[in-house]
Amino acid sequence: MVIGVPKEIKNNESRVSIIPFGVEDLKKAGHSILVQSQAGSGSGFSDEIYAQAGAEIIKSPAEIFQKADLIIKVKEPQPDEYGMICEDQIVFTYFHFAANESLTTGMINSKSIAIAYETVQNNDGELPLLTPMSEVAGRMAVQNGAKCLEGNMGGIGKLLSGVPGVEPATVTILGGGVVGMNAAKLAAGLGAKVYILDINASRLKYLDDIMPPNVFTLYSNHHTIIDMLPKTDLLIGSVLVVGAKAPNLVTRKMLSLMQKGSVIIDVAVDQGGCVETCKPTTHADPTYEIDGIIHYCVANMPGAVPFTSTIALANTTYPYIKLLANKGYKTAFKSNPSLLKGLNIFKGSVTHEGVADAFDMPFTPPHDVFA
Secondary structure, eight states: OEEEEOOOOSTTOOOOSOOHHHHHHHHHTTOEEEEETTTTGGGTOOHHHHHHHTOEEESOHHHHHHHOSEEEOSSOOOHHHHTTOOTTOEEEEOOOGGGOHHHHHHHHHHTOEEEEGGGOOOTTSOOTTTHHHHHHHHHHHHHHHHHHTSGGGTSOOOOTTOBTTBOOOEEEEEOOSHHHHHHHHHHHHTTOEEEEEESOHHHHHHHHHHSOTTEEEEEOOHHHHHHHGGGOSEEEEOOOOTTSOOOOOBOTGGGGGSOTTOEEEEGGGGGTOSBTTOOOBOSSSOEEEETTEEEEOBTTGGGGSHHHHHHHHHHHHHHHHHHHHHHHHHHHHHHOHHHHTTEEEETTEEOOHHHHHHHTOOBOOGGGGGO
């Protein structure tokens, strides 16, 4: 199989979808790997390293898309790439379709096979390819939130940890999943007063057992959120509904409950955000202010630490890439139900119910497309 690795073109995105070890291993298995020049430079992997591993270095992204059977990326195809995607081509990356109708339409029209990292799901509900980036994003949410709270950034001017004689900042986290847990770990470690809200009582019990004493768990509902907003200096949104648009838990009207200069970090922005006033931003221009509240909604937050993020992502995606390359998608799907759950669009049909619901499109169960 010919595997293509284009350079990411999303704003300030320096991650790459495969590391040299993966190239070497695929080459030994008889596959051809086309890597766009400078695709790995932002993550610390030069063209020379990829070439030594057995990749062919290609300058033109169009040539990679034209020749490859399987395209592996990190972020969703950008509008400039839609027209390069070929019919029957497998594209394996983070898509987050439910938050982007034009991307969804573009992939439907391409008649390609779109497999989304974020919806590959094990029988126990774990999202193995989303987890590593969720761990990074949760920790970075606290780092960036702490910075945004500084007065020179427009924030309220609070140090997250406080100092002797001055109370710490209060961090409220909506969602106790991987993002929320990692955000709570870091915020608690810095000395903040941390609240985690979730609707899963078992998850709250688990978090209560493992978290330090400055982390408190609350059952999430509209009234609890309203009660917490006036006390909150840093609000982190980390709500996930697999493959579907995130629910709006904080409306614009509710912003009036927060203190001026408070900060919102919406990690759920990839799925539409759990705060109504959320809109995707970039690393080049990460924040904006609405009603006196600072919003940080960078859609590819882990892209700011590409060395860490690339290796963490490649460690988890590579077994699935190898399976697709060695077996082809039909056998791979039949042998690995987790991978089949990642199938979002198949040759013009929407095969993930969350995506179909987001845009009121017809839904075709993934098993049916192979009937």
